[in-house]
Amino acid sequence: MIVLSGGTGTPKLLLGLKKVLPWSELTVVANTADDLWVSGNLVSPDLDTVLYTLAGMIDRSKWWGIEDDSFETHDFLSRLGFRELLAIGDIDRAVHIFRSELLREGLTLSMATERLCKVLKIEEKVLPMTDDPVSTMVSTPEGEMHLQEFWVGRGGRPEVKAVRFRGMEDAHPALEFLAALEKAKEDGEPVLIGPSNPVSSIGPILALRGIRNLLNEGKRKRSGEGKGEKGKKKIRVVAISPLVGGKPLSGPAAKFMRAWGYPVSDQGVADLLGCVDLLVVSPESDYQGHSVRLDTVMRDEEDSLRLAEEIVKILDEETETEAET
Numbered sequence: 001m002i003v004l005s006g007g008t009g010t011p012k013l014l015l016g017l018k019k020v021l022p023w024s025e026l027t028v029v030a031n032t033a034d035d036l037w038v039s040g041n042l043v044s045p046d047l048d049t050v051l052y053t054l055a056g057m058i059d060r061s062k063w064w065g066i067e068d069d070s071f072e073t074h075d076f077l078s079r080l081g082f083r084e085l086l087a088i089g090d091i092d093r094a095v096h097i098f099r100s101e102l103l104r105e106g107l108t109l110s111m112a113t114e115r116l117c118k119v120l121k122i123e124e125k126v127l128p129m130t131d132d133p134v135s136t137m138v139s140t141p142e143g144e145m146h147l148q149e150f151w152v153g154r155g156g157r158p159e160v161k162a163v164r165f166r167g168m169e170d171a172h173p174a175l176e177f178l179a180a181l182e183k184a185k186e187d188g189e190p191v192l193i194g195p196s197n198p199v200s201s202i203g204p205i206l207a208l209r210g211i212r213n214l215l216n217e218g219k220r221k222r223s224g225e226g227k228g229e230k231g232k233k234k235i236r237v238v239a240i241s242p243l244v245g246g247k248p249l250s251g252p253a254a255k256f257m258r259a260w261g262y263p264v265s266d267q268g269v270a271d272l273l274g275c276v277d278l279l280v281v282s283p284e285s286d287y288q289g290h291s292v293r294l295d296t297v298m299r300d301e302e303d304s305l306r307l308a309e310e311i312v313k314i315l316d317e318e319t320e321t322e323a324e325t
């Protein structure tokens, strides 16, 4: 199963999926449009959270950084009068240095991520969405700024006028991401969009050249004249809404959805994503499209495991129904 991930909601689900699925069945594609260079090293917040989650090292109180990490370097830099936009733990920083050295040697981000998986003993496949630089830029009355400056630097307070992905025109999906999608199409495996910010976490992945088309191919065939055609390969897309009771649990999803002209509702999430065959929503949702209602709030590992089991069951049932049509 391919899982598209941001850096909080979907990693919570990965905690459970990791236990439910054999490692060989899990490929996680992480958003990299939050990435930025800090003190000479590439920080990839969503990719890092996915890696640390799968390696069992994530700080679950924050969903970023490494559990029990120290911040001596960051704090001493502050004493020296050097402001780092992100508070980076010492071990976390070691990972960033390792990655950045590999990039400076000429490896791609995909290759560097593979090396990191090996040393962190992660057996699941983890892929960055692209090897090219893409940055989510937020337009505010104070000017345009990087997502991290908006969210961490300004506490997400400024009004949001627009959100765009700088560099997207020149970016290509990572080759392994494309290969994984082709394989999913061949094997009839679903793509799962985890409960992540539809604009700033899933938006960049879907905006990469060719991705939305690949995912929509199946959807058109299912709802259009090709419905039921035997032997046609298509990718089924199941998404879990990041909204609970019509609101995001964390982060700037509401502001960003409004800036893109979508209502903050499950219908808004479905319309914005635009490629979803089945949306998993919370029990009180008024969403009218093809959906399943579940308690999607993951307060702890038990919740993550329960939701992961339910999702895998739904996907299996969908696969059986699909095979019968």
Ligand code: GDP
Residues within 6 Å of the ligand: 005, 006, 007, 008, 009, 010, 011, 012, 046, 195, 196, 197, 198, 200, 201, 202, 240, 241, 242, 243, 244, 247, 248, 249, 250, 251, 253, 296, 297, 298, 299
């Ligand atoms: P980011 O990269 O840190 O912004 O994290 P994500 O995009 O992966 O996750 C942020 C989104 O996840 C927010 O819109 C939250 O509403 C959603 N989210 C966080 N925890 C949960 C949860 O337990 N259940 C659901 N359904 N959504 C969640």
